[in-house]
Amino acid sequence: MNRRRLPALGTLAAAVAAAVTGGCSSYQSYQESRVTLTEQWFGAPQAVALARLAPVGGSRVEGSVGFYQYGAFVVVRANFLGLAANRDYGLHVHEGRNCADIGGHFNPRGTPHGRFDQDARHAGDLPNVRAEGEASTMYAFQAGALTVTEGRNSVIGRTIVLSRDPDDYRTQPDGASGPPLACGFIRPG
Numbered sequence: 001m002n003r004r005r006l007p008a009l010g011t012l013a014a015a016v017a018a019a020v021t022g023g024c025s026s027y028q029s030y031q032e033s034r035v036t037l038t039e040q041w042f043g044a045p046q047a048v049a050l051a052r053l054a055p056v057g058g059s060r061v062e063g064s065v066g067f068y069q070y071g072a073f074v075v076v077r078a079n080f081l082g083l084a085a086n087r088d089y090g091l092h093v094h095e096g097r098n099c100a101d102i103g104g105h106f107n108p109r110g111t112p113h114g115r116f117d118q119d120a121r122h123a124g125d126l127p128n129v130r131a132e133g134e135a136s137t138m139y140a141f142q143a144g145a146l147t148v149t150e151g152r153n154s155v156i157g158r159t160i161v162l163s164r165d166p167d168d169y170r171t172q173p174d175g176a177s178g179p180p181l182a183c184g185f186i187r188p189g
């Protein structure tokens with residue numbers, strides 16, 4: 001298990017707190033601040049994985065997702081086209097190794113579905129994507145649940161799926177996030 005904490009974390013947490021109290025209002029901008037600080041702090045990522053998401057089931061939604069490993073953290077950056085404005089969409093890494101058979105949420109620890117920042121969650125549980133217009137960008141910050149580097153928590157070879165409805169972060173086994181709108185295979189970047 002990768003539970004160790006890097007020495008820089010305390011300082012990083014303080015910097016994040018300063019950024020948040022410094023005027024970031026929305027959850028998404030809060031996430032963006034964390035991601036930016038992580039990138040500045042750690043420099044180049046140690047490993048990268050990328051997925052291009054194609055429309056599923058007659059949707060017109062497509063996008064791309066990048067996974068960037070920084071020490072014990074993986075930053076997830078996503079961009080989507082074709083989303084309806086002012087709606088939330090579920091985003092999850094799935095167990096399946098191709099988009100014809102996505103399986104359940106990626107769950108190497110055998111834990112219940114849950115909110116991405118709680119202990120009881122699938123490794124593949126990510127924050128909802130908030131669409132603010134034609135194009136949407138989502139920033140997330142993961143601590144230890146996923147890796148890009150090799151191991152049982154690695155996203156390489158899995159699938160990433162954007163769903164029609166928001167994840168309520170409670171309902172088993174998928175947060176009631178509805179059918180897929182777009183799917184992509186995650187490959188080394």
Ligand SMILES: [Zn+2]
Pocket residue numbers: 092105112113114121122124125173174175
């Ligand atoms: Zn889940």
